[in-house]
């Protein structure tokens with residue numbers, strides 16, 4: 256598990272170009288229905304970093320254009336796969352077909368603490384604004400996260416000017432996984 260206190264220290268989220276691209280493509284393909292999926296990555300003192308995303312089939316039978324649902328089974332599977340890579344679930348993404356990238360009342364009622372909720376607006380099949388949100392502690396609403404898009408190769412850390420390449424994957428992960 257990841258310490259929820261990190262959400263207070265670091266209200267920022269970075270998405271790799273690859274992760275962001277996958278979200279937009281999924282949103283386009285699902286249009287005019289909502290798409291949804293899971294954000295996989297790491298969390299640290301500087302915030303969350305989303306290295307990849309996992310598509311989830313929209314489990315809701317009716318009203319699929321306005322609601323999304325991730326089953327516990329799908330979530331557990333994605334979490335286990337992420338854990339095997341030394342990564343964790345950072346939150347969720349979904350699309351808002353022909354609606355702004357702001358959380359709905361439904362989103363608020365179903366949001367989990369700490370998790371990031373990336374919402375991509377889709378206007379006539381074209382991805383528009385992408386924003387990320389975190390539930391306020393009192394559940395009265397969401398705070399918008401500062402979102403950055405970063406370049407990463409595979410799931411590795413950024414190449415820095417340290418002179419050595421090919422260092423090991425992933426940043427420190429707070430807390431023990433269990």
Ligand SMILES: [Zn+2]
Nearest residue numbers: 349358359362
């Ligand atoms: Zn929504």
